[in-house]
Amino acid sequence: MDSLFSPEEKARLARSSVLLIGCGGLGSPIAYQLAAAGVGRIGLCDMDVVDISNLQRQVLHYTTDVGRLKVESGAAKIGGLRPEVEVELHPVALTRENARDLFARYDLVIDGSDNFATRYLVNDACVLTGRPQVHGSIFRFDGQITVFHPGSGGPCYRCLYPTPPPPGSVPSCAMAGVIGVLPGFVGSLMAMEGLKLLTGRGSTLNGRLLIYNALDMDVAEVQIRRSPTCPICGDNPTIHELIDYELFCGGVGE
Amino acid sequence: MSLTEQEILRYSRHIILPEVGGRGQKRLKAASVLIAGLGPSGSAAALYLAAAGIGRITLWDPGLVTPADLEAAIAHDRHRIGMPRARSAREALAAINPDAEIFVLDRDSDVAGAVPEHQILVASAGDWHDLHQEAVRYGVAAVFAATHGATGAAFVHKPGEACLDCIPSEKAAVCGLRPEGDAPSVAAAAGVIGVVAATEAVKLILGTGSLLTDRVLCYDGWEARFRESPVSRRHGCTTCGVE
Numbered sequence: 001m002d003s004l005f006s007p008e009e010k011a012r013l014a015r016s017s018v019l020l021i022g023c024g025g026l027g028s029p030i031a032y033q034l035a036a037a038g039v040g041r042i043g044l045c046d047m048d049v050v051d052i053s054n055l056q057r058q059v060l061h062y063t064t065d066v067g068r069l070k071v072e073s074g075a076a077k078i079g080g081l082r083p084e085v086e087v088e089l090h091p092v093a094l095t096r097e098n099a100r101d102l103f104a105r106y107d108l109v110i111d112g113s114d115n116f117a118t119r120y121l122v123n124d125a126c127v128l129t130g131r132p133q134v135h136g137s138i139f140r141f142d143g144q145i146t147v148f149h150p151g152s153g154g155p156c157y158r159c160l161y162p163t164p165p166p167p168g169s170v171p172s173c174a175m176a177g178v179i180g181v182l183p184g185f186v187g188s189l190m191a192m193e194g195l196k197l198l199t200g201r202g203s204t205l206n207g208r209l210l211i212y213n214a215l216d217m218d219v220a221e222v223q224i225r226r227s228p229t230c231p232i233c234g235d236n237p238t239i240h241e242l243i244d245y246e247l248f249c250g251g252v253g254e
Numbered sequence: 255m256s257l258t259e260q261e262i263l264r265y266s267r268h269i270i271l272p273e274v275g276g277r278g279q280k281r282l283k284a285a286s287v288l289i290a291g292l293g294p295s296g297s298a299a300a301l302y303l304a305a306a307g308i309g310r311i312t313l314w315d316p317g318l319v320t321p322a323d324l325e326a327a328i329a330h331d332r333h334r335i336g337m338p339r340a341r342s343a344r345e346a347l348a349a350i351n352p353d354a355e356i357f358v359l360d361r362d363s364d365v366a367g368a369v370p371e372h373q374i375l376v377a378s379a380g381d382w383h384d385l386h387q388e389a390v391r392y393g394v395a396a397v398f399a400a401t402h403g404a405t406g407a408a409f410v411h412k413p414g415e416a417c418l419d420c421i422p423s424e425k426a427a428v429c430g431l432r433p434e435g436d437a438p439s440v441a442a443a444a445g446v447i448g449v450v451a452a453t454e455a456v457k458l459i460l461g462t463g464s465l466l467t468d469r470v471l472c473y474d475g476w477e478a479r480f481r482e483s484p485v486s487r488r489h490g491c492t493t494c495g496v497e
Binding site: 003029036038052056057058061064141181185187189191192193194202214216217218219221 | 268305306350
């Protein structure tokens with residue numbers, strides 16, 4: 001088997017589209033690497049501006065970008081690498097009002113967000129629109145990565161965690177800290193999974209969750225399954241509409 | 255070495271971690287890393303090491319930026335095609351972190367000769383044998399990492415631990431633990447391995463965590479699988495000299 005994407009696979013990438021939620025720690029390597037691979041259309045969704053405390057890990061942004069919208073800074077870097085990639089900027093908060101329409105315009109959603117409110121919204125919107133999703137999260141020295149593919153028989157985020165944690169129970173990056181290299185690892189893996197989903201090449205992490213610890217340089221794999229009692233993708237779903245959690249979930253930005 | 259007010263803001267997410275703290279951030283600032291290879295893996299390693307606050311970084315690569323690099327190596331930019339890779343990467347690193355001192359070695363310079371002036375070597379290209387010999391001789395910790403296509407491997411040598419030559423060649427070959435050539439890789443897979451290298455360099459500087467000194471870490475991007483291959487000091491190794 002070819003060690004790189006074949007010409008047909010590259011053509012498929014050029015015809016495909018990805019919505020990247022978050023242009024921060026995880027979004028940084030993902031944006032570079034999707035562009036490098038020649039994904040035809042990349043939507044960047046992030047309403048934040050670059051802060052100096054981002055630069056220790058968010059390599060998509062330069063020091064002169066401080067104060068600039070992250071989606072604009074990200075589009076400039078993508079253009080520097082592959083100007084033929086069409087970049088769409090969505091400097092908006094993802095909400096129950098806009099998520100379904102936005103997701104319907106892309107083949108794949110990659111969730112590089114940093115808070116539970118967004119993770120649940122992304123998951124639910126992916127299930128309701130039938131979009132596959134690459135999921136990743138980071139905390140201090142730990143990371144998790146998997147793929148959720150509605151309709152494939154695999155699980156969704158709510159199969160693992162049916163409801164969000166109580167408000168204020170989870171510290172943000174600002175409170176807990178994060179080693180700068182961590183999102184580089186997790187985000188790169190996420191990008192690779194995204195490219196495989198778009199091309200159909202290889203085996204993705206659908207049904208497998210990778211658990212990474214940077215201090216131990218250890219990667220563990222656990223099997224994850226669809227839950228028949230899942231409130232959104234189970235046999236008798238109870239969730240049919242999107243829910244905005246941020247009001248009571250303490251969804252703080254990075 | 256102290257941190258400025260700006261640096262305290264910039265590295266606040268590090269400083270708040272007990273494993274780093276102000277002390278660890280000062281260590282990163284005082285550290286020097288030689289990055290040999292700014293292709294697929296080295297590009298990712300370099301961006302993250304500059305962002306993390308390594309004070310002095312020296313860059314070397316034998317090649318020029320080509321259009322194919324833009325599919326594989328994220329430290330480059332289409333406006334820098336034809337430029338030596340090390341010089342091209344320097345622009346990206348300096349833009350991310352203008353506080354870092356970044357030096358560039360000429361493409362045809364003796365990169366192995368620069369090893370003793372650094373605390374850590376991160377090698378993804380070049381003549382690993384020469385680089386490794388110098389690292390072992392001068393007690394410089396070395397991170398070896400490379401990606402070929404969408405698979406890659408990483409290994410760390412620390413003085414007193416197994417060296418690259420302790421690894422049986424067939425074991426290194428299985429994982430692809432060999433320098434990157436000019437064949438392009440999948441940037442995302444190279445990002446995984448390059449960031450592993452940067453992570454190990456950061457841990458070496460901080461003096462924390464469990465390193466890839468007794469194992470080779472292998473990643474297969476097509477299958478999303480990691481594998482570890484144990485490594486121990488080889489009796490009679492002529493490089494690190496265990497009798």
